[in-house]
Amino acid sequence: MPQELEIKLTLDPSSAEDAYRWLSSLPETSAGPTKSLINTYFDTPAAELNRRRAALRIRQAGDRYIQTLKTQGDFVDGAHRRQEWEWPVPGxxxxxxxxxxxxxxxDIDLTALKPIFETNFERRIVMLDDGAAVIECAVDIGEITSGSDALPLCEVEFELKSGDEKRLLHWVGKLAEQVPFFINLISKAEQGYYLAGIHRPEPLPPESDAVARLFHGTSTLWLTGEKTSEFDEAVVELEGASALVGSSDSAKVFEQFRADPVPERIPSLGPLQVALLRS
Structure with a gap:
């Protein structure tokens, strides 16, 4: 069964431009295509797919249409590992x-599936081949819409195509030296469900490690503007990470988590996340 392994970063549009230029300048990379993507997500009136932690969409890229089903999957070293089915369709x-x-x-009435929201964006691709892995780097800028409501979308995705999965984090760490971002565990689909008023991100299971809970709590805070007990408890548990990773910037991140925890306004958050995943 096909699987997808990727790390998704959220950043502001100006930083996305800087990220694209830096990636394009590397000797290990080559320019890929630029695509305008229209993505329609489907679910039943009772949101049965969402309850199953699955996402179903049709993506239009030019005159091509792709039908895709993904599971939520697992969080592994900052990356999402999901099951995925993908088929070309005529329309x-x-x-x-x-x-x-x-x-x-x-166990789902497939004929009850209806459009729920869209994620529409321009995707610029840079292919990275460092000899140990081939990674697709996608810079996505656009918006998520549901009815008259909209959320901005600005992401960089690193998706492993082949080779050593540890190289994903290596290159995310290199990018962290160039532009501010944070590793976001809330998928485009989950953002769309939240915008449609169908879904709010749920905390990870209590047995999840503190790093995973901090990442997920940070992502939830970014989307909803609300701190969760998951977030607060992980901050307390990991506040000693500044010594663990040997960075004064790490201590500043935890101070800002307590004072004004807005992920996109914490420049050192990305480097701290990378350091935590490496520790």
């Missing part, structure tokens, strides 16, 4: 026969 309508080949067909 913007769902092909229910293809979904019949997946676990969805057993």
């Amino acid at each position: 913007p309508s769902l092909d229910f026969d293809l979904l019949g080949e997946t676990p969805l067909a057993s």
